[in-house]
Amino acid sequence: MVNMLMIKLVMRYWEPVPRGPVLWEARAEPWATWVPLLCFVLHVISWLLIFSILLVFDYAELMGLKQVYYHVLxxxxxxxxxxxxxxxxxxxxxxxxxxxxxxxLWVVPTLGTDRLLLALLLTLYLGLAHGLDQQDLRYLRAQLQRKLHLLSRPQDGEAE
Structure with missing residues (x-):
């Protein structure tokens, strides 16, 4: 409950500091080219992982749509x-x-103090409540394999 209140307060009162101090910035070559490229690649990989997670979990339920649908019916x-x-x-x-x-949040070519504060707060929030064990990982692996098997099966019309 306190965690949710903290996140709501951060989101409500967040103010970016565009001209604040910068902790790191990739300016000099070859860093000015390679660091943004590496950050971009890691961001793409992160989005692909998010997509794979949406295969494992029920997307409508993650977004709260299923709860509303069930409540209405x-x-x-x-x-x-x-x-x-x-x-x-x-x-x-x-x-x-x-x-x-x-x-x-963390893999960026330029990290200012406002972004650092946001990354620290969200890391603290996620670190306090996130923890998987071996049993959870086995369950997630089984769910992913089941859904990938469903996606790879030929449809009725495709078999001919």
Whole structure:
């Protein structure tokens, strides 16, 4: 509860400092070319990982759409239909794209003090509540394999 309040306050009162001190900046060659390129590649990889996570998890549920849909139709809570392994995972896991968010926050060619403060606050927030164990990783691997198998199966019309 306190974590959510902290995030809401940061989001509500955040003010960028465009002319503030810069902690690092890639200005000199070859860093001015290679560091932004490396950051770009890592950001693309992060977005691809986010896409793969959306394959494992239910996208509509992550966005809260399924909860609204179930509520309107009077179907109860969507979590009630989840397996005990999924409920265990969800009980101590933040949004599954948190690690990629950290990559996007920290891997930048220029880091000013405002970006540093934001990255530190969100890292602290994610670090306090994020923790996977071997049981969670086995469950996530099984879910990804199941969904990839569904995607790779030929459709009825494609087999001919």
């Amino acid at each position: 009077g179907l109860g809570e969507p979590l009630a239909l989840k397996s005990p392994r999924a409920l265990r995972l969800f009980s101590h896991l933040r949004h599954p794209v948190c690690v990629e968010l950290l990559t996007v």
